[in-house]
Amino acid sequence: MNIINTEEGLISVVKKGISAGAVALDTEFVWEKTYYPILGLIQVGYPDGSVDLIDGVTIKDFSALGELLSDPNTTKILHDAVQDLVILTRISKAFPRNIFDTQRSAGFIGLSSTISLSELLKKVLSIRIEKSETKSDWVARPLSESQIEYAKEDVCYGVDLMNAILKKSDDLNYKKWVLQEMQMYENEALYIEKDPLEISPKVKNSGSLNFKQKILLRSIFIWREISARKQNLPRTFVLPDEVIIKLVKSPPKSMEELKTMNLGRRFLRKFSGSLWEAIDRGLHEKIAPLENGFSNFEKEDALEAQVDLALAFIKGLSLNTKIDSSLIANRAKITSFVYANSQNEASLEDHPLSQDWRNEFCGEHLSKLLKGEGIIRVDTKSKIPSFYEE
Secondary structure (H helix, E strand, O other): OEEEOOHHHHHHHHHHHHHHOEEEEEEEEEOOOOOOOEEEEEEEEOOOOOEEEEEOOOOOOOOOHHHHHOOOOOEEEEOOHHHHHHHHHHHHOOOOOOEEEHHHHHHHOOOOOOOOHHHHHHHHHOOOOOOOOOOOOOOOOOOOHHHHHHHHHOOOOHHHHHHHHHHHHHHOOOHHHHHHHHHHHHOHHHHOOOOHHHOOOOOOOOOOOOHHHHHHHHHHHHHHHHHHHHHOOOHHHHOOHHHHHHHHHOOOOOHHHHHOOOOOHHHHHHHHHHHHHHHHHHHOOOOOOOOOOOOOOOOOHHHHHHHHHHHHHHHHHHHHHOOOHHHOOOHHHHHHHHHHHHOOOHHHHHOHHHOHHHHHHHHHHHHHHHOOOEEEEEOOOOOOEEEEEO
């Protein structure tokens, strides 16, 4: 195993990876005190089980890595791929192609699509690995022997794991669906930083807020997101969730009143002006609403009942086939499908449940069910609700 700490060495790893045709990738980083993760290590695992470790601290130019990341003929194998791919895309300035996610693909072979790597290796390859360095400082040097071993185990079985998953999915006649699902990782929008105006706020204890409070919450959330990026600080370092909720429930009526709140002198000196502008915008509703997949639909009790029926149908189908239901669609996407189906919306053709394997698996039958062209019947032996065409 080599530790690569020069740009020349990185170029050699890229050539070696492309020549191999398939490599496992992983990253180790530190993310406690910054908005953007600080890269410590990139692991590259090859089909023969050998590993190269790329030093993310010493190397400054990762543009050469883009050749490997974007090569359409080399399979890049990752576990829970998006977070690592966001990091790799940012440092290499290249978008991923030909990605295989061992975590997501596990959902097609009777396992959870959120399964940990250690559990997946145990289930599929009967291999046990130690996960003892998850809280390690990957930026400190030198790396310890236990860190190096941990980093190696994350990728040395990657190619074998992918091949085993593909074999199991092929035995179940789901291999085509697995490969179709992997196409999602070629969507460049996954790796482009979102405009804060387009992000749905995630703030603890915000579920019970009324409509006006949610508008103010979103305005403050947008301000915090922009400030956190600019300062390269974690969101909660800029303004904790509990303080946001306090401001939303008892908002100050002026910047002078804001300055009297117990937010800290240093914070108020730095942020009071811009925070007050965000609060004022929220209070006066001077903020464009979020667009969502069913914003044009007026809520109807009858259609909400159809949503519940659709959820039961998909859950039963998942239990019958052993495909993880969380792979198929969440409630929001199922709701948008039901409402669009009721109005014969042309957008239904572009809905995820009408595309590729999801349409074949459930979308076509679900559409028939919602149009009264099928029924759900409970199997008395399995006790599972199943679809039947009339």
